[in-house]
Amino acid sequence: MIEHNNILNTSIETKEYSTLNLGPTHPATHGIFQNILKMDGEIVMSAEPTIGYIHRAFEKIAEHRPYNQITPLTDRLNYCSSPINNLGWHMTVEKLINCQVPKRADYLRVIIMELSRIADHVICTTIIGQDTGATTGFLYFFQMREKIYEIFEEVCGARLTTNIGRVGGMERDFTDVAWAKLTIFLKEFPEFLTEFQKLIERNRIFMDRTINCGPITAEKALSYGFTGPNLRAAGVDYDIRVANPYSSYQDFDFSIPIGQNGDTYDRFMVRIQEMWESISIIRQAVDKIPKGAFHAEVPEFYLPNKEDVYSKMEALIYHFKIVMGENTIPKGEVYHAVEGGNGELGFYLISDGGRAPFRLHFRRPCFIYYQAYPEMIVGGLLSDAILTMSSMNVIAGELDA
Amino acid sequence: MENLTNETSQVVNPHFELLLKVETLLKAKFGVGILNSELQYDFPVFVVEKAIIINVLEFLKTEPELKFSFLTTLCGIHLPENKGAEFAVMYQLHNMEQNWRIRIKITMPNEDIKVPTAIGLWPSANWMERQEFDFYGFKFEGHPDLRRILNMDEMNYHPMRKEYPLEDGSRDDKSDKMFGR
Numbered sequence: 001m002i003e004h005n006n007i008l009n010t011s012i013e014t015k016e017y018s019t020l021n022l023g024p025t026h027p028a029t030h031g032i033f034q035n036i037l038k039m040d041g042e043i044v045m046s047a048e049p050t051i052g053y054i055h056r057a058f059e060k061i062a063e064h065r066p067y068n069q070i071t072p073l074t075d076r077l078n079y080c081s082s083p084i085n086n087l088g089w090h091m092t093v094e095k096l097i098n099c100q101v102p103k104r105a106d107y108l109r110v111i112i113m114e115l116s117r118i119a120d121h122v123i124c125t126t127i128i129g130q131d132t133g134a135t136t137g138f139l140y141f142f143q144m145r146e147k148i149y150e151i152f153e154e155v156c157g158a159r160l161t162t163n164i165g166r167v168g169g170m171e172r173d174f175t176d177v178a179w180a181k182l183t184i185f186l187k188e189f190p191e192f193l194t195e196f197q198k199l200i201e202r203n204r205i206f207m208d209r210t211i212n213c214g215p216i217t218a219e220k221a222l223s224y225g226f227t228g229p230n231l232r233a234a235g236v237d238y239d240i241r242v243a244n245p246y247s248s249y250q251d252f253d254f255s256i257p258i259g260q261n262g263d264t265y266d267r268f269m270v271r272i273q274e275m276w277e278s279i280s281i282i283r284q285a286v287d288k289i290p291k292g293a294f295h296a297e298v299p300e301f302y303l304p305n306k307e308d309v310y311s312k313m314e315a316l317i318y319h320f321k322i323v324m325g326e327n328t329i330p331k332g333e334v335y336h337a338v339e340g341g342n343g344e345l346g347f348y349l350i351s352d353g354g355r356a357p358f359r360l361h362f363r364r365p366c367f368i369y370y371q372a373y374p375e376m377i378v379g380g381l382l383s384d385a386i387l388t389m390s391s392m393n394v395i396a397g398e399l400d401a
Numbered sequence: 402m403e404n405l406t407n408e409t410s411q412v413v414n415p416h417f418e419l420l421l422k423v424e425t426l427l428k429a430k431f432g433v434g435i436l437n438s439e440l441q442y443d444f445p446v447f448v449v450e451k452a453i454i455i456n457v458l459e460f461l462k463t464e465p466e467l468k469f470s471f472l473t474t475l476c477g478i479h480l481p482e483n484k485g486a487e488f489a490v491m492y493q494l495h496n497m498e499q500n501w502r503i504r505i506k507i508t509m510p511n512e513d514i515k516v517p518t519a520i521g522l523w524p525s526a527n528w529m530e531r532q533e534f535d536f537y538g539f540k541f542e543g544h545p546d547l548r549r550i551l552n553m554d555e556m557n558y559h560p561m562r563k564e565y566p567l568e569d570g571s572r573d574d575k576s577d578k579m580f581g582r
Contacts (some may be wrong), residue, residue: 052551059536060560064567095442222471222497225525236497243500333441335493335504337473346474348493363474363493371528400551 017045020382024053028386030127031396035373035385042381047374051367055400062360066325067093067167067301070360075161077364078398080123081116081341082162083152088338091246092347093167095334099298105169106248107289111182112155112164113247113338114278114285118189119148120341121229121271121278124393128268129200131390132209141196147185154178168302169295186283193275201272207265214376214388215263224372227365228343230392233270234262240339251288252281264384264391300327325355342366342393366398419501420445426467430460444504451507454492455517458505461494462522469494469503472523477533481563487511490539492519518543536561 023034032053038045058073065073074085087109094101101109122145126138149159155178156164156171165171174182200206216226221234231238239256241249257273259266295302299318308315321327331353337346346363369392377385417440424438427447434457437448449457461469473493481487486508493504507516518541519526530541531550538559541547549556558565 052549052553055551057560060567223524225472225523225529238497243497333444333446335442335444335502344473346493348474348476348491350478359476359478361474361476367528367532368474368525371525 015040022382022385024050028131028390030390031394031399033394033396033399037382037385039382042383044377044380044382044385047377047385049370049373051370052400054396058401059360059362062357064356066355067329067357068322069325070357071165072161072163074362075163076397077362077401078120078341078345078366078395079160080395081120082160083112083116083164084120084338084340085345086162086164087113087247088336088340088345089347090165090167091338092334092336092349093301094296095336096332096349096351097167097298097301097330099168099296099301101169101247101296102293103248103290104173104292105294105296107285108170108174108294109165109247110249110252110285111282112152114282115148115151115185117339117341118275118278119145120393121275122148124229124341124391125196125200125268125271125275127390127393128210128264128387129206131387132206134200134203134206137196137199140199141192144185144189144192147181147188151178151181151185154181166295166302168298169293171295173294182282182286186279186286189279190276193272193279197272201269209383210265210268210387210391211263212261213264213384214380214391215261216372216376217262220372220375221262221369224375225368226343226372227369228340229270229274230262230267230369231343232256233259233266235260240337240344244337246336246338252284254281264387267391327355329353329355337363340365342395342398343369362401364398364401366394367401370394370399414440416440416443416445419503423447423461423467423503426464427457427460431457441504444502446504446506448506448508451509451516454505454507455519455522458492458494458519458522461503461505467496467501468498469496469501471495471497472519472525472529473502475519475526475529475533477537477539477561479537479561479563483508485510488514488537488539490516490533514538515540515542517541520544535559538562 018039020037020039022037023029024032034050036048062070062073071086071089074089075082077085122141126141129137152162153159155174156162216234218234218236221231235258237256237258242256254277257270259270303322304315304318309319329351331351333350335346335348337344343365344363345365348361349357350359352358376388420438420440423445427435431453434450434453435447439446461467473495475492478489487510489506489508491504491506495502516539518530528550530544533539534541534547535549535552536559
């Protein structure tokens with residue numbers, strides 16, 4: 001009898017969990033970061049994220065570079081929407097030196113920033129589709145990002161890491177080709193977006209996979225520092241373009257789409273609707289754009305024309321001073337935030353009057369909200385965890401700085 | 402006359418109004434614990450005693466008239482020239498309903514870079530504090546998981562401190578003595 005009991009005891013299956021390394025390099029994580037998951041079959045029991053694989057010490061480098069050489073660093077934060085980072089940085093310096101940018105430059109910047117927002121959202125929304133198995137939408141809609149990059153190329157010569165704009169305005173006005181490409185884009189994009197929405201939005205498989213997948217309440221989202229589309233999907237209508245308008249956003253009429261459940265489907269839908277709003281903003285900017293200068297008269301910061309450098313003493317001096325980082329910079333502390341593709345992208349700058357910032361801190365939205373990821377996926381399926389990550393749009397460059 | 406116009410223009414400034422409002426409430430609650438307050442560009446900035454920082458943050462978060470319920474960011478600052486207060490941490494708070502933003506700062510000497518953690522108030526402070534620990538070595542007391550986050554675990558120094566040069570120290574083509582800071 002006793003023997004029999006012993007046999008029973010040993011034959012009871014003890015609960016065993018398996019450990020799964022999701023990443024660092026895995027096609028479904030869309031970036032280099034690792035999650036060590038404790039799995040009960042297909043259910044995630046706990047997650048331990050490790051980040052920092054592409055940390056490039058931007059805050060340290062920024063303390064050793066003149067202000068104009070910091071712009072390329074900001075390119076590499078959220079590289080899906082570099083121009084927003086570039087222009088956000090320029091605006092921070094403009095705030096420090098108290099420089100008023102002309103309206104035309106503001107409008108040109110708005111066009112550029114909204115195009116980048118669309119590019120950013122194109123990536124995120126198509127990737128959500130891709131991760132639910134809808135590759136068609138991804139390949140089809142991604143053509144639009146190419147069109148946006150062509151416009152960037154026409155404006156600044158670069159496509160991905162743009163280094164667009166300068167302190168005081170834009171480096172050059174849009175060319176006729178750029179305007180023509182923009183016009184074609186404004187005509188084509190709505191068709192593509194409508195088609196993409198038709199393909200995905202009410203698709204039964206897509207809805208089953210995304211609704212109630214990785215939800216977060218508004219309260220939790222706020223306590224975890226969510227901003228941008230992910231916060232708006234949870235139902236909080238916070239958008240810096242409205243709360244603290246910069247670059248003349250107050251001149252435009254647009255609404256802030258919000259979700260209700262904060263799940264993957266809502267994050268997807270908020271981004272889709274934001275693309276429509278962005279298109280509307282670009283249209284308004286194109287219609288209303290005033291004539292005039294595309295940069296402010298700040299010779300200490302804005303590089304003079306090359307012809308002037310060769311023929312005018314003053315221009316030569318300014319050119320030399322800007323290139324060598326010899327211009328006088330006021331002392332002070334500023335914080336400036338812009339609505340990046342993923343939320344509040346803030347620049348906290350302390351200047352001690354030196355040629356390089358004394359301290360430059362980037363408030364990187366991805367870095368702050370990614371810490372909520374374990375909480376969002378625990379108790380769900382592994383496949384939901386993948387979808388939740390793609391819908392949060394974590395960009396490794398911004399995460400790791 | 403000049404002073405007068407200056408004052409009226411400052412009173413109209415909403416950021417200055419906010420500074421006065423928060424300053425009054427903070428001083429009423431914490432008295433001498435509030436060391437300094439000033440307006441820096443569009444930000445009211447308060448320097449407070451390190452020992453009461455969590456109480457101050459909690460008060461700012463919960464006080465019905467203020468409700469700074471969102472932690473925008475926090476970061477460390479190293480000021481080696483500033484003897485006796487070589488390190489600082491700044492917190493940036495946001496009241497989204499009223500769209501008020503303020504900055505709170507604490508300073509501390511080299512020998513004592515222990516800071517109470519703000520995780521109890523905002524879970525988002527977790528990684529932000531880990532990052533500043535990684536960069537500067539701040540000991541966030543009460544932090545459940547104070548490990549490096551961006552740099553590798555084997556690193557034996559805190560790279561954002563000013564004494565560590567960015568590039569090879571023997572190079573002098575970019576040194577401050579050639580061009581000034």
